[in-house]
Amino acid sequence: MKKQVILLPGDGVGPEIMAGAKAVLDAVAMEFNHEFTYHEHAIGGDAIDRFDTPLPEDTIKACQTADAVLLGAVGGPKWSGRPASGSPESGLLGIRKALGLFANLRPVQSFTPLMHASPLKTELVAGCDIMIVRELTSGLYFGRPSGRSADGSEVVDTLHYTREEIERIVVRGFEAARKRKGRLTSVDKANVLESSRMWREIVEEKARDYPDVTVEHQLVDAAAMKLITNPRHFDVIVTENMFGDILSDEASVLTGSIGMLPSASLRADGLGLYEPVHGSAPDIAGEGIANPLGMILSAAMMLKYSFGMEEEAEAVEKAVIDCLEAGNHTHDLDVKNGNVFGTDMMVRKVVENLSSRSITDAICSS
Amino acid sequence: MKKQVILLPGDGVGPEIMAGAKAVLDAVAMEFNHEFTYHEHAIGGDAIDRFDTPLPEDTIKACQTADAVLLGAVGGPKWSGRPASGSPESGLLGIRKALGLFANLRPVQSFTPLMHASPLKTELVAGCDIMIVRELTSGLYFGRPSGRSADGSEVVDTLHYTREEIERIVVRGFEAARKRKGRLTSVDKANVLESSRMWREIVEEKARDYPDVTVEHQLVDAAAMKLITNPRHFDVIVTENMFGDILSDEASVLTGSIGMLPSASLRADGLGLYEPVHGSAPDIAGEGIANPLGMILSAAMMLKYSFGMEEEAEAVEKAVIDCLEAGNHTHDLDVKNGNVFGTDMMVRKVVENLSSRSITDAICSS
Numbered sequence A, B: 001m002k003k004q005v006i007l008l009p010g011d012g013v014g015p016e017i018m019a020g021a022k023a024v025l026d027a028v029a030m031e032f033n034h035e036f037t038y039h040e041h042a043i044g045g046d047a048i049d050r051f052d053t054p055l056p057e058d059t060i061k062a063c064q065t066a067d068a069v070l071l072g073a074v075g076g077p078k079w080s081g082r083p084a085s086g087s088p089e090s091g092l093l094g095i096r097k098a099l100g101l102f103a104n105l106r107p108v109q110s111f112t113p114l115m116h117a118s119p120l121k122t123e124l125v126a127g128c129d130i131m132i133v134r135e136l137t138s139g140l141y142f143g144r145p146s147g148r149s150a151d152g153s154e155v156v157d158t159l160h161y162t163r164e165e166i167e168r169i170v171v172r173g174f175e176a177a178r179k180r181k182g183r184l185t186s187v188d189k190a191n192v193l194e195s196s197r198m199w200r201e202i203v204e205e206k207a208r209d210y211p212d213v214t215v216e217h218q219l220v221d222a223a224a225m226k227l228i229t230n231p232r233h234f235d236v237i238v239t240e241n242m243f244g245d246i247l248s249d250e251a252s253v254l255t256g257s258i259g260m261l262p263s264a265s266l267r268a269d270g271l272g273l274y275e276p277v278h279g280s281a282p283d284i285a286g287e288g289i290a291n292p293l294g295m296i297l298s299a300a301m302m303l304k305y306s307f308g309m310e311e312e313a314e315a316v317e318k319a320v321i322d323c324l325e326a327g328n329h330t331h332d333l334d335v336k337n338g339n340v341f342g343t344d345m346m347v348r349k350v351v352e353n354l355s356s357r358s359i360t361d362a363i364c365s366s
Ligand SMILES: CC(C)[C@H](C(=O)O)[C@@H](O)C(=O)O
Pocket: A089, A092, A093, A245, B191, B192, B221
């Protein structure tokens, strides 16, 4: 297959880890006989520096005609003085909204070689495998009005949803649960919020179409507790934008390896933006030591969700896990008796697990 | 001193644990020469059953003229079919709002005898001592509009704050930090919400009045992570209503002993409502096995925050900790080589630590 991928390296370690994802995709293309073409565009602080806006029109246009988008990371202290509306992060919010990427998938999985690095006791976290499905283009993030009164004495943000926005994300949750262990936890605050009551009703309505999925409702405060006391309780969690932001970041630290976690932001037709969960890590940018695995696993999600290449995606995932099990890792991970590598060498290890020696040498310079 | 306390036992285990708190207060009154008078009123499901409303006018009036209010718990499956506006929980929201209890204090503390019951690794959680200061009467919980469009195609909730509402809770946060370790973490989502940007500005303004307090800003998603990866990082956390709801419940499970945790909801003049963090536990109601310590420690907070009785509050806290250290506990706690007691016996153990044998016998029937 031929696929066009937009690369948005962004800020901090973004460019370094993006190079790693590209190398792995090159290996996949050779092994599985695909043709991936890449076009790089600016976003975030990098775009501010070069084009004076965190999200150039050009970038949006390119993404709109592509098959998928890979994003490294945005943000850093260099741009922290800017008003929120012109911040690097607003570029990220903007591209999600412009492309209509309403479904954010955030898998959280415990990797056996990393388990001892979890803040939780091993017996709680072993075997943890959660998929958080977060609504990404509505709710408190985008509702209007949002701003202050003229005299500055009051301020308001608006949590707004249309029925259709809730329906489509809830359906995503059910679909994900059906393909996994068949359990869906819908998280809301129905004892307080009207939007949550509508959310809960819609979940009940849609449940009729998914008799094979077991549904439960949890209040967001209860879910925030249960993620810690019993993370294995969860299979798929579906929730609105702000709750999803908080819960997915909470969940991301449970397994002791945030540098490993990928994410996908999708719209209905398959277009998706894929980015690691970790940030731009400006403190280590340019040092060649960043962990590329979260970015590489994001590329694997792209293969699966945007290109329908399940086998290829699994090959990448397996190549990554085999790496860890062989004790190979970057400085941020804590693998017992392991070998600490830099970014490029880590990428090479993954590529080696996917390809022959000669292909690896052709793809990886180091 | 003479003090008038309103007791709102509420639902489930509420009445049982309330009796325990009252016994402990009786012991304090005798030891320290105070006179506490009590009046019991209805709230929650109990009030629905008896008066067809979760918050009778009578209850509000009684609380308004009292020196403090103790609340057991509200809610249970019996009333779960009711619309949110008539639910037991709406009684709780209503009394907070009616009394103007804008400052919710939620201490989270790790108790050495219970530490091994924490879901976190001991080395992370040992010595954890956090005070969460949550805004309680505004924000998304009470903002208008809140409801659906006429055709049901849209729904909205409103996150509304006045400058004054933010100022008074932020000041509470600084005051709490000043009396503790002098570190304040303000939690917001300033990269997305206008209300958070105003919040952050106000924190910066107020910081000038507290040069002795070190302030940091954290995004709510980052705070949800840090609570797990490094709970000892925090001294005082101040945040708005919804973020506070989520983060304080998240924090409540870190130390492995939610049955121990108290809370206070205060207004400026000292009137306060005190309740344990745990719920009404309908599954064990009436069995005489509920843990009364969260309720008793809530009464200790009342002594301190509403009555200014620091010494008395410390005596109660010490009596509780001494109990645990002697291995005495209820079924919900996990104390190594401890003795499991029912509610009344547990209360007796606490009272014994406060009083002579004859006083204990006079107060405790069992
Ligand atoms: C950068 C920020 C605006 C963003 C969000 O809150 O959505 C981030 O936290 C995320 O979860 O991708």
